[in-house]
Amino acid sequence: MLEGIVTKAIGGFYYVAVGDKIFEATLRGRLKRDEKIYVGDRVKLNVLGESKAVLEELIPRRSLLFRPSVANLDKVVIVFAISQPEPNPLHLDRMLVLAEYSELDIIICLNKCELNISDSKKELFEVYKKIGYPVIFTSAKEGIGLAELDQYLRASLTVFAGPSGVGKSSLLNALQPGLKLKTGELSVKIARGKHTTRHVELLMYGKNGFVVDTPGFGNVRLDEIPSELLPNLFVEFKQAGNCRFQDCRHVQEPGCAVKKAVEDGVIAKSRYENYLILLKEALEVKKTW
Ligand SMILES: Nc1nc2c(ncn2[C@@H]2O[C@H](COP(=O)(O)OP(=O)(O)OP(=O)(O)O)[C@@H](O)[C@H]2O)c(=O)[nH]1
Ligand SMILES: [Zn+2]
Missing domain, CATH: 1.10.40.50 (Probable gtpase engc; domain 3)
Incomplete structure:
Protein backbone atom coordinates (compact mmCIF):
# COMPACT_ATOMS: atom_id res chain seq x y z
CA MET A 1 0.00 0.00 0.00
CA LEU A 2 1.05 3.58 -0.64
CA GLU A 3 1.21 6.23 2.03
CA GLY A 4 0.01 9.74 1.32
CA ILE A 5 -1.54 12.89 2.71
CA VAL A 6 -5.12 14.08 2.18
CA THR A 7 -5.07 17.44 0.39
CA LYS A 8 -8.77 17.94 -0.27
CA ALA A 9 -12.10 16.28 0.49
CA ILE A 10 -15.13 16.97 -1.66
CA GLY A 11 -18.38 15.05 -2.05
CA GLY A 12 -17.09 11.73 -0.73
CA PHE A 13 -13.85 11.89 -2.70
CA TYR A 14 -10.49 12.30 -1.04
CA TYR A 15 -7.55 13.69 -2.96
CA VAL A 16 -4.36 12.17 -1.66
CA ALA A 17 -0.84 13.31 -2.51
CA VAL A 18 1.83 10.65 -2.82
CA GLY A 19 5.04 12.40 -3.77
CA ASP A 20 3.98 14.78 -6.51
CA LYS A 21 1.12 12.57 -7.71
CA ILE A 22 -2.51 13.00 -6.64
CA PHE A 23 -4.90 10.06 -6.31
CA GLU A 24 -8.67 10.35 -6.16
CA ALA A 25 -9.75 7.97 -3.44
CA THR A 26 -12.99 6.69 -1.97
CA LEU A 27 -13.26 5.40 1.58
CA ARG A 28 -13.19 1.75 2.53
CA GLY A 29 -16.61 1.01 4.11
CA ARG A 30 -15.27 0.43 7.60
CA LEU A 31 -13.57 3.84 7.64
CA LYS A 32 -16.76 5.52 6.48
CA ARG A 33 -18.56 4.33 9.61
CA ASP A 34 -15.87 4.83 12.22
CA GLU A 35 -13.72 7.75 11.27
CA LYS A 36 -13.88 11.23 9.93
CA ILE A 37 -10.97 11.94 7.62
CA TYR A 38 -9.60 15.48 7.53
CA VAL A 39 -7.38 17.38 5.18
CA GLY A 40 -3.83 16.86 6.45
CA ASP A 41 -4.45 13.28 7.55
CA ARG A 42 -1.85 10.71 6.61
CA VAL A 43 -3.45 7.65 5.08
CA LYS A 44 -2.73 4.35 3.37
CA LEU A 45 -4.02 3.73 -0.14
CA ASN A 46 -4.76 0.74 -2.26
CA VAL A 47 -4.17 1.85 -5.83
CA LEU A 48 -6.83 0.82 -8.35
CA GLY A 49 -5.66 2.45 -11.53
CA GLU A 50 -3.68 5.31 -12.97
CA SER A 51 -5.04 7.86 -10.50
CA LYS A 52 -7.81 6.07 -8.58
CA ALA A 53 -7.44 4.46 -5.19
CA VAL A 54 -9.24 3.23 -2.09
CA LEU A 55 -8.41 4.86 1.20
CA GLU A 56 -7.80 1.87 3.45
CA GLU A 57 -6.32 3.16 6.65
CA LEU A 58 -5.92 6.32 8.70
CA ILE A 59 -2.52 6.76 10.32
CA PRO A 60 -3.11 8.16 13.84
CA ARG A 61 -3.09 11.94 13.67
CA ARG A 62 -0.86 14.07 15.87
CA SER A 63 -3.28 16.94 16.13
CA LEU A 64 -6.43 18.46 14.73
CA LEU A 65 -7.15 22.14 14.36
CA PHE A 66 -10.66 23.49 13.90
CA ARG A 67 -11.58 26.49 11.77
CA PRO A 68 -10.01 25.55 9.46
CA SER A 69 -10.20 21.81 10.12
CA VAL A 70 -6.71 20.56 9.33
CA ALA A 71 -4.88 17.58 10.82
CA ASN A 72 -1.16 17.34 11.62
CA LEU A 73 -0.35 21.02 11.22
CA ASP A 74 3.20 22.08 12.09
CA LYS A 75 3.17 25.84 11.77
CA VAL A 76 1.09 28.94 11.37
CA VAL A 77 2.16 32.07 9.56
CA ILE A 78 0.10 34.88 11.06
CA VAL A 79 -0.05 37.59 8.43
CA PHE A 80 -0.90 41.22 9.07
CA ALA A 81 -0.34 44.21 6.84
CA ILE A 82 1.72 47.21 7.92
CA SER A 83 -1.14 49.25 6.53
CA GLN A 84 -4.24 48.74 4.35
CA PRO A 85 -5.78 47.28 6.45
CA GLU A 86 -4.31 48.76 9.64
CA PRO A 87 -2.90 46.09 11.97
CA ASN A 88 -4.93 45.41 15.09
CA PRO A 89 -2.75 44.20 18.00
CA LEU A 90 -5.70 42.71 19.89
CA HIS A 91 -6.55 40.60 16.87
CA LEU A 92 -2.91 39.54 16.61
CA ASP A 93 -2.76 38.59 20.31
CA ARG A 94 -5.98 36.64 19.94
CA MET A 95 -4.51 34.66 17.06
CA LEU A 96 -1.28 34.09 18.97
CA VAL A 97 -3.26 32.69 21.90
CA LEU A 98 -5.12 30.31 19.60
CA ALA A 99 -1.90 29.23 17.91
CA GLU A 100 -0.11 28.68 21.24
CA TYR A 101 -3.09 26.68 22.47
CA SER A 102 -2.87 24.53 19.33
CA GLU A 103 0.88 24.06 19.96
CA LEU A 104 1.88 25.32 16.54
CA ASP A 105 5.20 26.88 15.63
CA ILE A 106 4.42 30.52 15.02
CA ILE A 107 5.81 32.97 12.49
CA ILE A 108 4.54 36.55 12.39
CA CYS A 109 4.61 38.09 8.95
CA LEU A 110 4.11 41.80 8.31
CA ASN A 111 3.25 42.28 4.71
CA LYS A 112 3.03 45.39 2.52
CA CYS A 113 6.24 46.58 4.19
CA GLU A 114 7.12 48.67 1.14
CA LEU A 115 4.43 51.09 2.33
CA ASN A 116 5.74 53.73 4.72
CA ILE A 117 6.21 52.43 8.22
CA SER A 118 5.99 54.87 11.10
CA ASP A 119 8.30 54.32 14.07
CA SER A 120 5.40 53.71 16.43
CA LYS A 121 4.26 50.85 14.23
CA LYS A 122 7.73 49.37 14.13
CA GLU A 123 7.80 49.48 17.92
CA LEU A 124 4.48 47.68 18.05
CA PHE A 125 6.04 44.70 16.33
CA GLU A 126 9.37 44.91 18.15
CA VAL A 127 7.38 43.72 21.17
CA TYR A 128 6.75 40.40 19.47
CA LYS A 129 10.36 39.96 18.42
CA LYS A 130 11.43 40.62 21.97
CA ILE A 131 9.24 37.87 23.38
CA GLY A 132 10.73 35.40 20.94
CA TYR A 133 8.48 35.16 17.90
CA PRO A 134 10.12 35.27 14.48
CA VAL A 135 8.88 38.48 12.85
CA ILE A 136 9.37 38.80 9.10
CA PHE A 137 8.74 41.98 7.14
CA THR A 138 7.60 41.11 3.63
CA SER A 139 6.26 42.71 0.51
CA ALA A 140 4.53 40.38 -1.91
CA LYS A 141 4.46 43.31 -4.28
CA GLU A 142 8.19 44.01 -4.29
CA GLY A 143 9.53 40.60 -3.35
CA ILE A 144 10.93 41.64 0.03
CA GLY A 145 11.48 39.02 2.76
CA LEU A 146 10.29 36.12 0.64
CA ALA A 147 13.49 34.08 0.89
CA GLU A 148 13.33 34.29 4.67
CA LEU A 149 9.68 33.23 4.77
CA ASP A 150 10.41 30.40 2.33
CA GLN A 151 12.88 28.87 4.80
CA TYR A 152 10.06 28.29 7.29
CA LEU A 153 7.75 26.62 4.79
CA ARG A 154 9.99 23.87 3.43
CA ALA A 155 9.11 20.35 4.55
CA SER A 156 6.29 21.45 6.86
CA LEU A 157 2.54 21.71 6.89
CA THR A 158 1.79 25.38 7.38
CA VAL A 159 -1.42 27.36 7.57
CA PHE A 160 -1.54 31.01 6.52
CA ALA A 161 -3.94 32.93 8.72
CA GLY A 162 -4.81 36.57 9.18
CA PRO A 163 -7.40 39.20 8.39
CA SER A 164 -8.84 39.59 4.94
CA GLY A 165 -6.87 41.67 2.48
CA VAL A 166 -3.47 41.52 4.19
CA GLY A 167 -1.97 39.61 1.26
CA LYS A 168 -1.89 35.94 2.26
CA SER A 169 -2.72 34.69 -1.22
CA SER A 170 -0.41 37.26 -2.80
CA LEU A 171 2.49 36.06 -0.64
CA LEU A 172 1.91 32.43 -1.56
CA ASN A 173 1.72 33.33 -5.24
CA ALA A 174 4.93 35.32 -4.99
CA LEU A 175 6.68 32.43 -3.23
CA GLN A 176 5.41 29.82 -5.64
CA PRO A 177 3.93 31.29 -8.83
CA GLY A 178 2.52 27.90 -9.87
CA LEU A 179 -0.13 28.16 -7.16
CA LYS A 180 -2.11 30.84 -9.02
CA LEU A 181 -4.30 31.71 -6.04
CA LYS A 182 -7.01 34.28 -6.50
CA THR A 183 -6.16 37.63 -4.99
CA GLY A 184 -7.79 40.96 -5.13
CA GLU A 185 -9.82 43.71 -3.65
CA LEU A 186 -12.10 42.80 -0.81
CA SER A 187 -15.28 43.89 -2.55
CA VAL A 188 -14.55 41.67 -5.53
CA LYS A 189 -13.84 38.71 -3.26
CA ILE A 190 -17.03 39.17 -1.26
CA ALA A 191 -19.03 39.24 -4.46
CA ARG A 192 -17.31 36.07 -5.61
CA GLY A 193 -17.80 34.46 -2.20
CA LYS A 194 -21.54 34.47 -2.71
CA HIS A 195 -21.25 32.11 -5.61
CA THR A 196 -18.52 29.74 -4.53
CA THR A 197 -17.82 27.81 -1.37
CA ARG A 198 -14.18 27.67 -0.50
CA HIS A 199 -12.95 24.31 0.68
CA VAL A 200 -9.93 23.81 2.84
CA GLU A 201 -7.18 22.55 0.61
CA LEU A 202 -3.53 21.68 1.09
CA LEU A 203 -1.35 23.13 -1.63
CA MET A 204 1.96 21.51 -2.38
CA TYR A 205 4.88 23.71 -1.44
CA GLY A 206 8.27 22.80 -2.84
CA LYS A 207 9.15 19.13 -2.64
CA ASN A 208 7.98 18.19 0.85
CA GLY A 209 5.87 21.06 2.10
CA PHE A 210 2.18 21.93 2.14
CA VAL A 211 0.44 25.22 2.77
CA VAL A 212 -3.16 26.10 3.55
CA ASP A 213 -4.51 29.46 2.51
CA THR A 214 -7.47 30.17 4.78
CA PRO A 215 -10.15 32.59 3.75
CA GLY A 216 -9.55 35.63 5.96
CA PHE A 217 -11.26 35.10 9.24
CA GLY A 218 -12.39 38.02 11.31
CA ASN A 219 -12.18 38.46 15.03
CA VAL A 220 -12.08 34.85 16.18
CA ARG A 221 -13.39 34.25 19.69
CA LEU A 222 -11.56 32.10 22.17
CA ASP A 223 -14.57 29.97 23.12
CA GLU A 224 -12.83 26.68 23.58
CA ILE A 225 -9.88 27.86 25.65
CA PRO A 226 -10.30 27.44 29.43
N1 LIG B 1 0.99 47.44 -1.46
C1 LIG B 1 0.92 46.11 -1.36
N2 LIG B 1 -0.25 45.49 -1.66
C2 LIG B 1 -0.30 44.15 -1.55
C3 LIG B 1 0.82 43.38 -1.12
N3 LIG B 1 0.44 42.08 -1.07
C4 LIG B 1 -0.86 42.04 -1.46
N4 LIG B 1 -1.31 43.27 -1.76
C5 LIG B 1 -2.67 43.65 -2.22
O1 LIG B 1 -3.60 43.46 -1.15
C6 LIG B 1 -4.86 43.01 -1.65
C7 LIG B 1 -5.29 41.74 -0.95
O2 LIG B 1 -4.39 40.70 -1.24
P1 LIG B 1 -4.78 39.15 -1.10
O3 LIG B 1 -3.55 38.37 -1.37
O4 LIG B 1 -5.98 38.84 -1.90
O5 LIG B 1 -5.16 39.11 0.46
P2 LIG B 1 -5.62 37.87 1.37
O6 LIG B 1 -4.97 38.04 2.69
O7 LIG B 1 -5.35 36.59 0.67
O8 LIG B 1 -7.18 38.13 1.52
P3 LIG B 1 -8.38 37.07 1.83
O9 LIG B 1 -8.29 36.00 0.78
O10 LIG B 1 -9.61 37.90 1.75
O11 LIG B 1 -8.14 36.53 3.21
C8 LIG B 1 -4.67 42.83 -3.16
O12 LIG B 1 -5.18 43.98 -3.80
C9 LIG B 1 -3.17 42.74 -3.33
O13 LIG B 1 -2.75 43.19 -4.59
C10 LIG B 1 2.05 44.08 -0.82
O14 LIG B 1 3.08 43.51 -0.44
N5 LIG B 1 2.02 45.44 -0.95
ZN1 LIG C 1 0.19 36.99 39.05
Missing part, protein backbone atom coordinates in the same frame (compact mmCIF):
# COMPACT_ATOMS: atom_id res chain seq x y z
CA SER A 227 -9.63 30.79 31.14
CA GLU A 228 -7.14 29.26 33.59
CA LEU A 229 -4.89 28.32 30.66
CA LEU A 230 -4.82 31.83 29.24
CA PRO A 231 -1.80 33.12 31.23
CA ASN A 232 0.35 30.28 29.85
CA LEU A 233 -0.57 31.27 26.32
CA PHE A 234 1.03 34.69 26.78
CA VAL A 235 4.51 33.22 26.49
CA GLU A 236 6.41 36.05 28.17
CA PHE A 237 4.32 35.78 31.37
CA LYS A 238 6.16 32.55 32.15
CA GLN A 239 9.40 34.48 32.41
CA ALA A 240 8.05 36.84 35.04
CA GLY A 241 8.79 34.52 37.95
CA ASN A 242 6.43 33.22 40.62
CA CYS A 243 3.39 35.05 41.88
CA ARG A 244 2.47 34.78 45.56
CA PHE A 245 -0.56 32.67 44.68
CA GLN A 246 -0.06 29.69 42.48
CA ASP A 247 -3.41 30.17 40.74
CA CYS A 248 -2.81 33.91 40.27
CA ARG A 249 -4.78 35.35 37.37
CA HIS A 250 -2.56 38.44 37.33
CA VAL A 251 -5.45 40.86 37.76
CA GLN A 252 -5.64 42.29 41.30
CA GLU A 253 -3.89 39.66 43.38
CA PRO A 254 -1.20 40.88 45.79
CA GLY A 255 2.36 39.77 45.06
CA CYS A 256 1.73 39.26 41.37
CA ALA A 257 4.99 38.85 39.44
CA VAL A 258 3.34 39.56 36.10
CA LYS A 259 1.93 42.91 37.24
CA LYS A 260 5.33 43.76 38.67
CA ALA A 261 6.98 42.92 35.34
CA VAL A 262 4.50 45.20 33.56
CA GLU A 263 5.29 48.03 36.00
CA ASP A 264 9.01 47.47 35.45
CA GLY A 265 8.55 47.58 31.69
CA VAL A 266 9.70 43.97 31.23
CA ILE A 267 6.30 42.89 29.92
CA ALA A 268 4.75 45.24 27.35
CA LYS A 269 1.74 47.12 28.66
CA SER A 270 -0.10 46.59 25.38
CA ARG A 271 0.20 42.82 25.73
CA TYR A 272 -0.95 42.88 29.35
CA GLU A 273 -3.95 45.04 28.49
CA ASN A 274 -4.95 42.65 25.74
CA TYR A 275 -4.54 39.78 28.18
CA LEU A 276 -7.08 41.43 30.49
CA ILE A 277 -9.54 41.86 27.64
CA LEU A 278 -9.20 38.25 26.54
CA LEU A 279 -9.41 36.97 30.12
CA LYS A 280 -12.66 38.85 30.62
CA GLU A 281 -13.97 37.32 27.43
CA ALA A 282 -12.94 33.81 28.46
CA LEU A 283 -14.62 34.24 31.86
CA GLU A 284 -17.83 35.47 30.24
CA VAL A 285 -17.93 32.38 28.06
CA LYS A 286 -17.64 30.25 31.19
CA LYS A 287 -20.61 31.99 32.81
CA THR A 288 -22.92 31.13 29.96
CA TRP A 289 -22.31 27.40 30.36
Whole structure:
Protein backbone atom coordinates (compact mmCIF):
# COMPACT_ATOMS: atom_id res chain seq x y z
CA MET A 1 0.00 0.00 0.00
CA LEU A 2 1.05 3.58 -0.64
CA GLU A 3 1.21 6.23 2.03
CA GLY A 4 0.01 9.74 1.32
CA ILE A 5 -1.54 12.89 2.71
CA VAL A 6 -5.12 14.08 2.18
CA THR A 7 -5.07 17.44 0.39
CA LYS A 8 -8.77 17.94 -0.27
CA ALA A 9 -12.10 16.28 0.49
CA ILE A 10 -15.13 16.97 -1.66
CA GLY A 11 -18.38 15.05 -2.05
CA GLY A 12 -17.09 11.73 -0.73
CA PHE A 13 -13.85 11.89 -2.70
CA TYR A 14 -10.49 12.30 -1.04
CA TYR A 15 -7.55 13.69 -2.96
CA VAL A 16 -4.36 12.17 -1.66
CA ALA A 17 -0.84 13.31 -2.51
CA VAL A 18 1.83 10.65 -2.82
CA GLY A 19 5.04 12.40 -3.77
CA ASP A 20 3.98 14.78 -6.51
CA LYS A 21 1.12 12.57 -7.71
CA ILE A 22 -2.51 13.00 -6.64
CA PHE A 23 -4.90 10.06 -6.31
CA GLU A 24 -8.67 10.35 -6.16
CA ALA A 25 -9.75 7.97 -3.44
CA THR A 26 -12.99 6.69 -1.97
CA LEU A 27 -13.26 5.40 1.58
CA ARG A 28 -13.19 1.75 2.53
CA GLY A 29 -16.61 1.01 4.11
CA ARG A 30 -15.27 0.43 7.60
CA LEU A 31 -13.57 3.84 7.64
CA LYS A 32 -16.76 5.52 6.48
CA ARG A 33 -18.56 4.33 9.61
CA ASP A 34 -15.87 4.83 12.22
CA GLU A 35 -13.72 7.75 11.27
CA LYS A 36 -13.88 11.23 9.93
CA ILE A 37 -10.97 11.94 7.62
CA TYR A 38 -9.60 15.48 7.53
CA VAL A 39 -7.38 17.38 5.18
CA GLY A 40 -3.83 16.86 6.45
CA ASP A 41 -4.45 13.28 7.55
CA ARG A 42 -1.85 10.71 6.61
CA VAL A 43 -3.45 7.65 5.08
CA LYS A 44 -2.73 4.35 3.37
CA LEU A 45 -4.02 3.73 -0.14
CA ASN A 46 -4.76 0.74 -2.26
CA VAL A 47 -4.17 1.85 -5.83
CA LEU A 48 -6.83 0.82 -8.35
CA GLY A 49 -5.66 2.45 -11.53
CA GLU A 50 -3.68 5.31 -12.97
CA SER A 51 -5.04 7.86 -10.50
CA LYS A 52 -7.81 6.07 -8.58
CA ALA A 53 -7.44 4.46 -5.19
CA VAL A 54 -9.24 3.23 -2.09
CA LEU A 55 -8.41 4.86 1.20
CA GLU A 56 -7.80 1.87 3.45
CA GLU A 57 -6.32 3.16 6.65
CA LEU A 58 -5.92 6.32 8.70
CA ILE A 59 -2.52 6.76 10.32
CA PRO A 60 -3.11 8.16 13.84
CA ARG A 61 -3.09 11.94 13.67
CA ARG A 62 -0.86 14.07 15.87
CA SER A 63 -3.28 16.94 16.13
CA LEU A 64 -6.43 18.46 14.73
CA LEU A 65 -7.15 22.14 14.36
CA PHE A 66 -10.66 23.49 13.90
CA ARG A 67 -11.58 26.49 11.77
CA PRO A 68 -10.01 25.55 9.46
CA SER A 69 -10.20 21.81 10.12
CA VAL A 70 -6.71 20.56 9.33
CA ALA A 71 -4.88 17.58 10.82
CA ASN A 72 -1.16 17.34 11.62
CA LEU A 73 -0.35 21.02 11.22
CA ASP A 74 3.20 22.08 12.09
CA LYS A 75 3.17 25.84 11.77
CA VAL A 76 1.09 28.94 11.37
CA VAL A 77 2.16 32.07 9.56
CA ILE A 78 0.10 34.88 11.06
CA VAL A 79 -0.05 37.59 8.43
CA PHE A 80 -0.90 41.22 9.07
CA ALA A 81 -0.34 44.21 6.84
CA ILE A 82 1.72 47.21 7.92
CA SER A 83 -1.14 49.25 6.53
CA GLN A 84 -4.24 48.74 4.35
CA PRO A 85 -5.78 47.28 6.45
CA GLU A 86 -4.31 48.76 9.64
CA PRO A 87 -2.90 46.09 11.97
CA ASN A 88 -4.93 45.41 15.09
CA PRO A 89 -2.75 44.20 18.00
CA LEU A 90 -5.70 42.71 19.89
CA HIS A 91 -6.55 40.60 16.87
CA LEU A 92 -2.91 39.54 16.61
CA ASP A 93 -2.76 38.59 20.31
CA ARG A 94 -5.98 36.64 19.94
CA MET A 95 -4.51 34.66 17.06
CA LEU A 96 -1.28 34.09 18.97
CA VAL A 97 -3.26 32.69 21.90
CA LEU A 98 -5.12 30.31 19.60
CA ALA A 99 -1.90 29.23 17.91
CA GLU A 100 -0.11 28.68 21.24
CA TYR A 101 -3.09 26.68 22.47
CA SER A 102 -2.87 24.53 19.33
CA GLU A 103 0.88 24.06 19.96
CA LEU A 104 1.88 25.32 16.54
CA ASP A 105 5.20 26.88 15.63
CA ILE A 106 4.42 30.52 15.02
CA ILE A 107 5.81 32.97 12.49
CA ILE A 108 4.54 36.55 12.39
CA CYS A 109 4.61 38.09 8.95
CA LEU A 110 4.11 41.80 8.31
CA ASN A 111 3.25 42.28 4.71
CA LYS A 112 3.03 45.39 2.52
CA CYS A 113 6.24 46.58 4.19
CA GLU A 114 7.12 48.67 1.14
CA LEU A 115 4.43 51.09 2.33
CA ASN A 116 5.74 53.73 4.72
CA ILE A 117 6.21 52.43 8.22
CA SER A 118 5.99 54.87 11.10
CA ASP A 119 8.30 54.32 14.07
CA SER A 120 5.40 53.71 16.43
CA LYS A 121 4.26 50.85 14.23
CA LYS A 122 7.73 49.37 14.13
CA GLU A 123 7.80 49.48 17.92
CA LEU A 124 4.48 47.68 18.05
CA PHE A 125 6.04 44.70 16.33
CA GLU A 126 9.37 44.91 18.15
CA VAL A 127 7.38 43.72 21.17
CA TYR A 128 6.75 40.40 19.47
CA LYS A 129 10.36 39.96 18.42
CA LYS A 130 11.43 40.62 21.97
CA ILE A 131 9.24 37.87 23.38
CA GLY A 132 10.73 35.40 20.94
CA TYR A 133 8.48 35.16 17.90
CA PRO A 134 10.12 35.27 14.48
CA VAL A 135 8.88 38.48 12.85
CA ILE A 136 9.37 38.80 9.10
CA PHE A 137 8.74 41.98 7.14
CA THR A 138 7.60 41.11 3.63
CA SER A 139 6.26 42.71 0.51
CA ALA A 140 4.53 40.38 -1.91
CA LYS A 141 4.46 43.31 -4.28
CA GLU A 142 8.19 44.01 -4.29
CA GLY A 143 9.53 40.60 -3.35
CA ILE A 144 10.93 41.64 0.03
CA GLY A 145 11.48 39.02 2.76
CA LEU A 146 10.29 36.12 0.64
CA ALA A 147 13.49 34.08 0.89
CA GLU A 148 13.33 34.29 4.67
CA LEU A 149 9.68 33.23 4.77
CA ASP A 150 10.41 30.40 2.33
CA GLN A 151 12.88 28.87 4.80
CA TYR A 152 10.06 28.29 7.29
CA LEU A 153 7.75 26.62 4.79
CA ARG A 154 9.99 23.87 3.43
CA ALA A 155 9.11 20.35 4.55
CA SER A 156 6.29 21.45 6.86
CA LEU A 157 2.54 21.71 6.89
CA THR A 158 1.79 25.38 7.38
CA VAL A 159 -1.42 27.36 7.57
CA PHE A 160 -1.54 31.01 6.52
CA ALA A 161 -3.94 32.93 8.72
CA GLY A 162 -4.81 36.57 9.18
CA PRO A 163 -7.40 39.20 8.39
CA SER A 164 -8.84 39.59 4.94
CA GLY A 165 -6.87 41.67 2.48
CA VAL A 166 -3.47 41.52 4.19
CA GLY A 167 -1.97 39.61 1.26
CA LYS A 168 -1.89 35.94 2.26
CA SER A 169 -2.72 34.69 -1.22
CA SER A 170 -0.41 37.26 -2.80
CA LEU A 171 2.49 36.06 -0.64
CA LEU A 172 1.91 32.43 -1.56
CA ASN A 173 1.72 33.33 -5.24
CA ALA A 174 4.93 35.32 -4.99
CA LEU A 175 6.68 32.43 -3.23
CA GLN A 176 5.41 29.82 -5.64
CA PRO A 177 3.93 31.29 -8.83
CA GLY A 178 2.52 27.90 -9.87
CA LEU A 179 -0.13 28.16 -7.16
CA LYS A 180 -2.11 30.84 -9.02
CA LEU A 181 -4.30 31.71 -6.04
CA LYS A 182 -7.01 34.28 -6.50
CA THR A 183 -6.16 37.63 -4.99
CA GLY A 184 -7.79 40.96 -5.13
CA GLU A 185 -9.82 43.71 -3.65
CA LEU A 186 -12.10 42.80 -0.81
CA SER A 187 -15.28 43.89 -2.55
CA VAL A 188 -14.55 41.67 -5.53
CA LYS A 189 -13.84 38.71 -3.26
CA ILE A 190 -17.03 39.17 -1.26
CA ALA A 191 -19.03 39.24 -4.46
CA ARG A 192 -17.31 36.07 -5.61
CA GLY A 193 -17.80 34.46 -2.20
CA LYS A 194 -21.54 34.47 -2.71
CA HIS A 195 -21.25 32.11 -5.61
CA THR A 196 -18.52 29.74 -4.53
CA THR A 197 -17.82 27.81 -1.37
CA ARG A 198 -14.18 27.67 -0.50
CA HIS A 199 -12.95 24.31 0.68
CA VAL A 200 -9.93 23.81 2.84
CA GLU A 201 -7.18 22.55 0.61
CA LEU A 202 -3.53 21.68 1.09
CA LEU A 203 -1.35 23.13 -1.63
CA MET A 204 1.96 21.51 -2.38
CA TYR A 205 4.88 23.71 -1.44
CA GLY A 206 8.27 22.80 -2.84
CA LYS A 207 9.15 19.13 -2.64
CA ASN A 208 7.98 18.19 0.85
CA GLY A 209 5.87 21.06 2.10
CA PHE A 210 2.18 21.93 2.14
CA VAL A 211 0.44 25.22 2.77
CA VAL A 212 -3.16 26.10 3.55
CA ASP A 213 -4.51 29.46 2.51
CA THR A 214 -7.47 30.17 4.78
CA PRO A 215 -10.15 32.59 3.75
CA GLY A 216 -9.55 35.63 5.96
CA PHE A 217 -11.26 35.10 9.24
CA GLY A 218 -12.39 38.02 11.31
CA ASN A 219 -12.18 38.46 15.03
CA VAL A 220 -12.08 34.85 16.18
CA ARG A 221 -13.39 34.25 19.69
CA LEU A 222 -11.56 32.10 22.17
CA ASP A 223 -14.57 29.97 23.12
CA GLU A 224 -12.83 26.68 23.58
CA ILE A 225 -9.88 27.86 25.65
CA PRO A 226 -10.30 27.44 29.43
CA SER A 227 -9.63 30.79 31.14
CA GLU A 228 -7.14 29.26 33.59
CA LEU A 229 -4.89 28.32 30.66
CA LEU A 230 -4.82 31.83 29.24
CA PRO A 231 -1.80 33.12 31.23
CA ASN A 232 0.35 30.28 29.85
CA LEU A 233 -0.57 31.27 26.32
CA PHE A 234 1.03 34.69 26.78
CA VAL A 235 4.51 33.22 26.49
CA GLU A 236 6.41 36.05 28.17
CA PHE A 237 4.32 35.78 31.37
CA LYS A 238 6.16 32.55 32.15
CA GLN A 239 9.40 34.48 32.41
CA ALA A 240 8.05 36.84 35.04
CA GLY A 241 8.79 34.52 37.95
CA ASN A 242 6.43 33.22 40.62
CA CYS A 243 3.39 35.05 41.88
CA ARG A 244 2.47 34.78 45.56
CA PHE A 245 -0.56 32.67 44.68
CA GLN A 246 -0.06 29.69 42.48
CA ASP A 247 -3.41 30.17 40.74
CA CYS A 248 -2.81 33.91 40.27
CA ARG A 249 -4.78 35.35 37.37
CA HIS A 250 -2.56 38.44 37.33
CA VAL A 251 -5.45 40.86 37.76
CA GLN A 252 -5.64 42.29 41.30
CA GLU A 253 -3.89 39.66 43.38
CA PRO A 254 -1.20 40.88 45.79
CA GLY A 255 2.36 39.77 45.06
CA CYS A 256 1.73 39.26 41.37
CA ALA A 257 4.99 38.85 39.44
CA VAL A 258 3.34 39.56 36.10
CA LYS A 259 1.93 42.91 37.24
CA LYS A 260 5.33 43.76 38.67
CA ALA A 261 6.98 42.92 35.34
CA VAL A 262 4.50 45.20 33.56
CA GLU A 263 5.29 48.03 36.00
CA ASP A 264 9.01 47.47 35.45
CA GLY A 265 8.55 47.58 31.69
CA VAL A 266 9.70 43.97 31.23
CA ILE A 267 6.30 42.89 29.92
CA ALA A 268 4.75 45.24 27.35
CA LYS A 269 1.74 47.12 28.66
CA SER A 270 -0.10 46.59 25.38
CA ARG A 271 0.20 42.82 25.73
CA TYR A 272 -0.95 42.88 29.35
CA GLU A 273 -3.95 45.04 28.49
CA ASN A 274 -4.95 42.65 25.74
CA TYR A 275 -4.54 39.78 28.18
CA LEU A 276 -7.08 41.43 30.49
CA ILE A 277 -9.54 41.86 27.64
CA LEU A 278 -9.20 38.25 26.54
CA LEU A 279 -9.41 36.97 30.12
CA LYS A 280 -12.66 38.85 30.62
CA GLU A 281 -13.97 37.32 27.43
CA ALA A 282 -12.94 33.81 28.46
CA LEU A 283 -14.62 34.24 31.86
CA GLU A 284 -17.83 35.47 30.24
CA VAL A 285 -17.93 32.38 28.06
CA LYS A 286 -17.64 30.25 31.19
CA LYS A 287 -20.61 31.99 32.81
CA THR A 288 -22.92 31.13 29.96
CA TRP A 289 -22.31 27.40 30.36
N1 LIG B 1 0.99 47.44 -1.46
C1 LIG B 1 0.92 46.11 -1.36
N2 LIG B 1 -0.25 45.49 -1.66
C2 LIG B 1 -0.30 44.15 -1.55
C3 LIG B 1 0.82 43.38 -1.12
N3 LIG B 1 0.44 42.08 -1.07
C4 LIG B 1 -0.86 42.04 -1.46
N4 LIG B 1 -1.31 43.27 -1.76
C5 LIG B 1 -2.67 43.65 -2.22
O1 LIG B 1 -3.60 43.46 -1.15
C6 LIG B 1 -4.86 43.01 -1.65
C7 LIG B 1 -5.29 41.74 -0.95
O2 LIG B 1 -4.39 40.70 -1.24
P1 LIG B 1 -4.78 39.15 -1.10
O3 LIG B 1 -3.55 38.37 -1.37
O4 LIG B 1 -5.98 38.84 -1.90
O5 LIG B 1 -5.16 39.11 0.46
P2 LIG B 1 -5.62 37.87 1.37
O6 LIG B 1 -4.97 38.04 2.69
O7 LIG B 1 -5.35 36.59 0.67
O8 LIG B 1 -7.18 38.13 1.52
P3 LIG B 1 -8.38 37.07 1.83
O9 LIG B 1 -8.29 36.00 0.78
O10 LIG B 1 -9.61 37.90 1.75
O11 LIG B 1 -8.14 36.53 3.21
C8 LIG B 1 -4.67 42.83 -3.16
O12 LIG B 1 -5.18 43.98 -3.80
C9 LIG B 1 -3.17 42.74 -3.33
O13 LIG B 1 -2.75 43.19 -4.59
C10 LIG B 1 2.05 44.08 -0.82
O14 LIG B 1 3.08 43.51 -0.44
N5 LIG B 1 2.02 45.44 -0.95
ZN1 LIG C 1 0.19 36.99 39.05
